[in-house]
Amino acid sequence: MNCGDIPGKSPTSPTPQTELKADPWIVRFLNHLATDRGASVHTQRNYRQALLEFCQWHTQERHGGPAWGKLQRDDLRAYLRFLGRQNLGQASIQLRFCALRAFFRFLVRQGHVAASPIKNLALPKLPRRLPKFLTGEQIANLLGAPLKLLRSLASEQSRTAQRDEGAPVTAESARPTCSSAAAPDRKARAAAILCWRDAAILEMLYSCGLRISELCGLRASDLDWNERLARVRGKGKKERLVPVGEPALQAIANYWKQLSRQPGGESPVFFANAGPAARPISPRTLQLRLKKYLAAAGLDPRLSPHKLRHSFATHMLDAGADLRSVQELLGHTHLATTQVYTHLTTERLKRAYDQAHPRA
Numbered sequence: 001m002n003c004g005d006i007p008g009k010s011p012t013s014p015t016p017q018t019e020l021k022a023d024p025w026i027v028r029f030l031n032h033l034a035t036d037r038g039a040s041v042h043t044q045r046n047y048r049q050a051l052l053e054f055c056q057w058h059t060q061e062r063h064g065g066p067a068w069g070k071l072q073r074d075d076l077r078a079y080l081r082f083l084g085r086q087n088l089g090q091a092s093i094q095l096r097f098c099a100l101r102a103f104f105r106f107l108v109r110q111g112h113v114a115a116s117p118i119k120n121l122a123l124p125k126l127p128r129r130l131p132k133f134l135t136g137e138q139i140a141n142l143l144g145a146p147l148k149l150l151r152s153l154a155s156e157q158s159r160t161a162q163r164d165e166g167a168p169v170t171a172e173s174a175r176p177t178c179s180s181a182a183a184p185d186r187k188a189r190a191a192a193i194l195c196w197r198d199a200a201i202l203e204m205l206y207s208c209g210l211r212i213s214e215l216c217g218l219r220a221s222d223l224d225w226n227e228r229l230a231r232v233r234g235k236g237k238k239e240r241l242v243p244v245g246e247p248a249l250q251a252i253a254n255y256w257k258q259l260s261r262q263p264g265g266e267s268p269v270f271f272a273n274a275g276p277a278a279r280p281i282s283p284r285t286l287q288l289r290l291k292k293y294l295a296a297a298g299l300d301p302r303l304s305p306h307k308l309r310h311s312f313a314t315h316m317l318d319a320g321a322d323l324r325s326v327q328e329l330l331g332h333t334h335l336a337t338t339q340v341y342t343h344l345t346t347e348r349l350k351r352a353y354d355q356a357h358p359r360a
Contacts, residue, residue, distance in 0.1 A: 025068060026051050029106050038237035040213055050099035057082060068107055073117045076100070080123070090124040097123055133311040138299060143202050145293035150195035157188050190274035193258045198289050200251035201270055201281070205305060207248035208232070209312035209330050212283045212305050218269040225249065234331040242329055313341045 030048055033039040039047075057079055058066040066075075083093045097118060104116035134142065205215060214232050222231040228249060229241050252269065256262055263269065268280030283305075291301040309330070316326050327338040 023055065023065065025107065025112065026055075026103075028110075029103050032106060038233075038235070040235075046095065047099040047102065050096045051103060053096065054079060054100060068104075069113045071113075071117045073119075073121060076117050076121055080121070084124075093124055097121075132303070132307055133314040134299070134303075134307060136315065138297070139206060139308075139311055139315075141297040142293055142299060143199070143206065145296040146195045146199035146202065149293075149296065150192055150199075153188060153191055153195070193255075193274035194289075196251075196255040196258050197270055197274075197281075198293065200248070200255040201286065202290075202293070202308070203248040203251040204230075204244070204269075205308040206312055207245040208242045209309050209316075210242070211235075211309065211331075212286055214331075215270070216268075216280050216283055216286065218280075219265070220263040220267050220269055221265055223249075223252070223269065232331065235333075238331065238333075240328065240331050310341075313338070314345060317341055317345050 026048075029051075030044060033044050033047060055065055058064070058075075061078070061082070062075075080093070080097075083096065101116065101118050104113065104118055107113040108116060201215065204210065204218075205212075208230060210232060211234065214234055217233055218230065223244070224230070228244050228246070230244050232240050232242050234240060255270075259271075259274075263271075267278070270281045272279040272281050272285065286305060290303075290305050294301045294303055313326055313330060316329070317323070323335065323338055323342060326341070327335050330338060332338045
């Protein structure tokens with residue numbers, strides 16, 4: 001459902017909230033996305049923006065808001081030409097029509113329109129981009145980065161304690177400093193807990209091939225420790241069971257041991273801070289923490305957490321897993337979405353053949 005963020009500047013000025021309320025079908029569609037489809041906040045935001053941009057264009061060009069049941073394919077072609085004149089990229093245009101296509105499917109199901117005017121409309125084709133992934137060695141370095149940082153913090157704390165023990169006693173140092181001394185200890189303890197948490201997060205992302213939103217939404221009750229399974233809520237509120245590797249489960253157990261109380265029931269698996277508090281870690285916090293570990297592992301800090309998902313799929317297929325199984329593990333609705341990884345492994349096989357075969 002999520003087509004990603006709509007890149008580039010909007011070709012039209014933002015439409016006020018009052019104009020959104022004036023079109024009940026857009027309101028119903030957005031409510032449908034949020035409640036029935038369980039779309040992410042990013043999808044809801046992007047679809048809302050795309051639909052309002054279309055309404056704004058229609059108001060300016062046709063001197064009135066769109067009558068959805070009367071729109072023809074030529075109207076959508078005109079809008080497509082308009083977007084092309086705004087110097088928008090192919091991906092940006094595709095994303096806007098992705099929202100319009102989903103909206104018209106909703107209108108057809110509701111019986112408000114007979115057929116979608118976007119059907120069979122030729123859109124600019126996107127260049128094929130193979131997903132980036134990390135090698136096994138790079139994965140190992142990345143997964144070990146949080147505990148490497150933890151050892152560094154422990155060494156620094158030990159050196160600080162040794163310096164304090166060897167410092168000469170003065171009138172200033174002899175004063176009671178219980179609160180000031182406890183503060184650095186609490187800070188170091190909190191930093192250590194976050195390292196344990198991040199180690200478990202990275203292990204879980206790679207072990208299960210999860211999306212960021214899926215990992216952030218994991219609850220303690222979703223983990224079946226005996227069967228080594230996790231219940232994952234994916235796009236559109238679809239649930240699936242995913243095997244969890246022993247290193248990932250051990251990493252979570254090590255993290256939970258650092259907490260003041262054992263998580264259970266509906267509490268998050270991964271907390272936002274060293275609490276534990278009721279709040280789960282957010283995707284944004286996860287992305288920022290990952291940048292630190294990528295840099296520590298000598299990797300490009302611009303890589304997204306989704307690259308761990310790509311690496312999971314690629315390594316599974318390289319090791320002989322069948323495509324259908326990988327599709328189910330990733331939670332892809334369509335097999336074609338998973339097939340991009342077969343192109344990736346095929347490309348690597350071709351390169352190996354060209355480099356090694358004497359008559360390539």
